[in-house]
Amino acid sequence: MTPGSAALGHIRDRVDRALQAFVGQQRGVLLAAGDDLRPGADSIAALLAGGKRLRPAFCYWGWRGAGGPDCPEIINAAAALELLHAGALIHDDLMDASDTRRGQPSVHRQFEARHADRGWHGSADAFGMGVAILLGDLLICWTDEMFHASGLPADALRRGRPVLDRMRTEVFAGQYLDLLGQAVGDETVAGALRVVEFKTAKYTIERPLHLGAALAGAGPEPAGDGGTVRDGSLAAAYTAYGLPLGIAFQLRDDILGVFGDPAQTGKPAGDDVREGKRTVLLAIARSRATAGQAKVIDRYLGDPLLDEAGTAEIRAAITGTGAVAECERMIGRHVSEAIAALDGAPMTGEAREALAELAVAATARDG
Amino acid sequence: MTPGSAALGHIRDRVDRALQAFVGQQRGVLLAAGDDLRPGADSIAALLAGGKRLRPAFCYWGWRGAGGPDCPEIINAAAALELLHAGALIHDDLMDASDTRRGQPSVHRQFEARHADRGWHGSADAFGMGVAILLGDLLICWTDEMFHASGLPADALRRGRPVLDRMRTEVFAGQYLDLLGQAVGDETVAGALRVVEFKTAKYTIERPLHLGAALAGAGPEPAGDGGTVRDGSLAAAYTAYGLPLGIAFQLRDDILGVFGDPAQTGKPAGDDVREGKRTVLLAIARSRATAGQAKVIDRYLGDPLLDEAGTAEIRAAITGTGAVAECERMIGRHVSEAIAALDGAPMTGEAREALAELAVAATARDG
Numbered sequence: 123m124t125p126g127s128a129a130l131g132h133i134r135d136r137v138d139r140a141l142q143a144f145v146g147q148q149r150g151v152l153l154a155a156g157d158d159l160r161p162g163a164d165s166i167a168a169l170l171a172g173g174k175r176l177r178p179a180f181c182y183w184g185w186r187g188a189g190g191p192d193c194p195e196i197i198n199a200a201a202a203l204e205l206l207h208a209g210a211l212i213h214d215d216l217m218d219a220s221d222t223r224r225g226q227p228s229v230h231r232q233f234e235a236r237h238a239d240r241g242w243h244g245s246a247d248a249f250g251m252g253v254a255i256l257l258g259d260l261l262i263c264w265t266d267e268m269f270h271a272s273g274l275p276a277d278a279l280r281r282g283r284p285v286l287d288r289m290r291t292e293v294f295a296g297q298y299l300d301l302l303g304q305a306v307g308d309e310t311v312a313g314a315l316r317v318v319e320f321k322t323a324k325y326t327i328e329r330p331l332h333l334g335a336a337l338a339g340a341g342p343e344p345a346g347d348g349g350t351v352r353d354g355s356l357a358a359a360y361t362a363y364g365l366p367l368g369i370a371f372q373l374r375d376d377i378l379g380v381f382g383d384p385a386q387t388g389k390p391a392g393d394d395v396r397e398g399k400r401t402v403l404l405a406i407a408r409s410r411a412t413a414g415q416a417k418v419i420d421r422y423l424g425d426p427l428l429d430e431a432g433t434a435e436i437r438a439a440i441t442g443t444g445a446v447a448e449c450e451r452m453i454g455r456h457v458s459e460a461i462a463a464l465d466g467a468p469m470t471g472e473a474r475e476a477l478a479e480l481a482v483a484a485t486a487r488d489g
Numbered sequence: 490m491t492p493g494s495a496a497l498g499h500i501r502d503r504v505d506r507a508l509q510a511f512v513g514q515q516r517g518v519l520l521a522a523g524d525d526l527r528p529g530a531d532s533i534a535a536l537l538a539g540g541k542r543l544r545p546a547f548c549y550w551g552w553r554g555a556g557g558p559d560c561p562e563i564i565n566a567a568a569a570l571e572l573l574h575a576g577a578l579i580h581d582d583l584m585d586a587s588d589t590r591r592g593q594p595s596v597h598r599q600f601e602a603r604h605a606d607r608g609w610h611g612s613a614d615a616f617g618m619g620v621a622i623l624l625g626d627l628l629i630c631w632t633d634e635m636f637h638a639s640g641l642p643a644d645a646l647r648r649g650r651p652v653l654d655r656m657r658t659e660v661f662a663g664q665y666l667d668l669l670g671q672a673v674g675d676e677t678v679a680g681a682l683r684v685v686e687f688k689t690a691k692y693t694i695e696r697p698l699h700l701g702a703a704l705a706g707a708g709p710e711p712a713g714d715g716g717t718v719r720d721g722s723l724a725a726a727y728t729a730y731g732l733p734l735g736i737a738f739q740l741r742d743d744i745l746g747v748f749g750d751p752a753q754t755g756k757p758a759g760d761d762v763r764e765g766k767r768t769v770l771l772a773i774a775r776s777r778a779t780a781g782q783a784k785v786i787d788r789y790l791g792d793p794l795l796d797e798a799g800t801a802e803i804r805a806a807i808t809g810t811g812a813v814a815e816c817e818r819m820i821g822r823h824v825s826e827a828i829a830a831l832d833g834a835p836m837t838g839e840a841r842e843a844l845a846e847l848a849v850a851a852t853a854r855d856g
Contacts, residue, residue, distance in 0.1 A: 148658065151655070151658050151662075152658065152662055155659060155662035155663065155666065155687055156662070156666055156683070158665075158666060158669050159662055159665060159666070162665055209626075210626075213622050213623075213626060216618075216622065217615070217618065217619040217622060219615075237672055240673075242672040242673055242674070243671065243672055243673070243674045244671060244672060248584070248586075249668060249672050251583075251584065251618075252584040252664075252668045253665065253668060255580050255583065255584060255622065255625075256580075256661045256664050256665050256668070257661075257665075258622075258626075259576075259577075259580060259625075259626070259629060259661050260657075260658065260661045260662075262626060262629055262630060263629060263654070263657040263658070263661070264658075266633040266654070267650075267654040270647075270650050271650075276643040276644075276647060277643075280637075280643060283634075283637050283638075287630070287631075287633070287634040288518070290627075290630040291515065291518050291519065291627065291630070291631075292522060294623045294626050294627045294630070295518075295519055295522035295523070295526055295627075296522065297619075297623050298525075298526060298529055298620065298623050298624075299522065299523055299525060299526070301616060301619045301620060301623070302525050304610065304611060305604055305609040305610055305611060305616050306607075306609055306610070307609070307610045316523070320522055
């Protein structure tokens with residue numbers, strides 16, 4: 123994340139502390155069931171120590187933009203989104219067979235190694251998978267616990283609840299579409315963008331903003347028709363800002379997944395290539411590739427043994443298609459669109475500045 | 490389940506209808522993300538059509554016993570526990586590599602078969618696993634959504650919330666202990682009983698009763714010290730009833746897992762043996778086995794190719810140790826203890842009768 127992003131830094135430390143307090147208390151509940159749960163509690167704490175805290179930041183500024191006061195309660199409620207995110211990451215890494223997360227072994231790999239090191243019975247793979255499923259489930263459940271124990275008044279929580287519900291159904295639906303797209307071999311740009319809408323744009327930006335606004339009493343609550351907002355203007359502005367920004371955010375992620383510096387991203391170089399991720403960047407590259415470039419892309423995409431030379435070769439092929447330049451243009455256009463949506467929106471000036479700053483921080487980052 | 494169990498039948502139809510209404514509404518949310526989500530929605534609906542509805546029944550009678558009135562709102566809140574349970578079952582079947590659930594292929598197997606039948610890209614196994622993780626996650630999240638949309642007053646939900654939270658952390662902790670016990674090769678009766686306490690007795694009986702009582706305003710809310718109750722007598726009676734009954738319930742399950750009739754259990758004959766489940770029944774059998782009996786148990790336990798002849802042989806060996814008779818004695822003793830705990834407890838007479846009836850229904854069943 124770009125250093126000096128005040129709108130994010132301001133929130134991050136407070137979110138970190140709220141998470142530490144919550145997870146410390148949950149550790150007690152786990153250890154009451156048995157001291158054997160310590161490695162699980164440690165693994166959760168280590169995973170939660172990292173992360174950019176983007177979703178809590180958008181939730182917080184969604185609240186402030188709607189006129190909500192700065193207070194510890196909104197930090198607690200916003201921080202709950204990090205628990206959901208951490209749980210989803212554990213499950214995602216398992217589904218993608220990812221080895222690394224936030225510069226550490228992914229959770230399933232940690233417990234696979236623990237099993238293997240100790241020479242335990244049965245399959246180390248299955249043990250790693252089982253523990254990762256359970257720890258992810260725990261974190262997903264803790265989202266609700268932290269949200270409802272945030273200290274916000276009952277009527278605020280009642281207003282926010284349907285937005286949190288919608289956000290979760292959408293993110294898992296988006297992941298399902300992603301899995302299915304991989305399985306059926308959908309390599310279109312449109313297919314990749316549909317996944318980004320649900321899996322990233324709504325989940326990371328639009329819904330956290332809506333959640334903050336709903337908690338502050340400024341709507342939206344999802345209406346019966348399946349997602350439109352009841353009380354128009356602020357929620358609509360958050361959507362008009364959030365959806366293009368979400369796409370720009372994901373495009374930056376796509377570029378970092380192929381070209382990023384491991385020291386910054388916490389993932390090995392070319393990790394998205396190794397995992398065969400079906401990104402918008404790759405869909406654009408494919409749609410523009412010459413026969414020779416397509417051959418290089420097909421050779422390395424999804425190759426678990428991809429090495430430095432292969433990474434260099436596929437990077438050159440992708441760049442050669444013009445896909446990276448096209449993604450950079452799209453990022454610029456979408457960020458401008460997002461920031462323009464803030465003009466004249468019925469929100470506080472402080473929030474407008476913070477959201478403009480967050481738009482840049484979320485898309486100009488190098489990790 | 491024993492036919493004619495009025496205390497259960499009374500609730501079951503109403504829980505079924507509440508679940509159908511909720512899942513029908515969620516189907517709309519899923520299909521709004523894409524028609525491709527239809528098979529996922531269908532799979533969830535089919536899984537939720539089955540089940541004994543024990544946890545909702547205990548939650549309902551926990552409420553009634555505390556003086557709560559019969560009303561649709563408590564049925565909705567109680568039914569939410571079935572969503573948690575269905576999600577946990579999907580994940581459990583994945584971890585145990587179970588092929589069958591409620592007489593149908595398990596969810597991961599359904600989607601593995603879908604992938605294979607259509608000749609899709611990549612691994613059918615990985616696709617089945619991914620969909621099972623996501624659908625389980627969705628169901629676990631929907632628990633909170635249905636609970637908070639039950640229509641119960643905000644202060645009732647606020648009182649119930651910590652019990653639901655505790656219940657979920659305990660069940661996933663119990664599953665973790667189970668995985669770990671399998672890995673380290675803990676074959677003791679004490680180890681198996683510790684898993685049963687968290688994974689079954691608290692989760693299936695004690696906490697649902699406590700949840701009903703808390704919703705009705707009769708405590709308990711877990712206190713800061715990690716599990717004791719604030720307002721003593723009713724919650725204490727529910728614990729004194731629930732923990733022994735939970736053990737008896739699981740022992741019946743253990744026996745059915747080896748000796749049950751597939752037409753009644755919805756699982757193949759000897760399924761627990763094939764999966765190498767570390768049950769109390771097997772721990773007792775091992776602790777009493779002669780060298781010859783131990784050899785038979787070791788030969789077949791965890792054998793995925795276990796056939797009819799092998800099933801008959803291991804059944805004879807287990808019966809020969811006296812473990813089945815011992816389990817039946819334990820069931821009788823624990824059910825009596827549970828029913829005795831209802832005497833003089835500060836609850837309505839109707840609830841006392843229903844809980845006594847449920848104790849028998851939950852432990853005398855043949856499927």
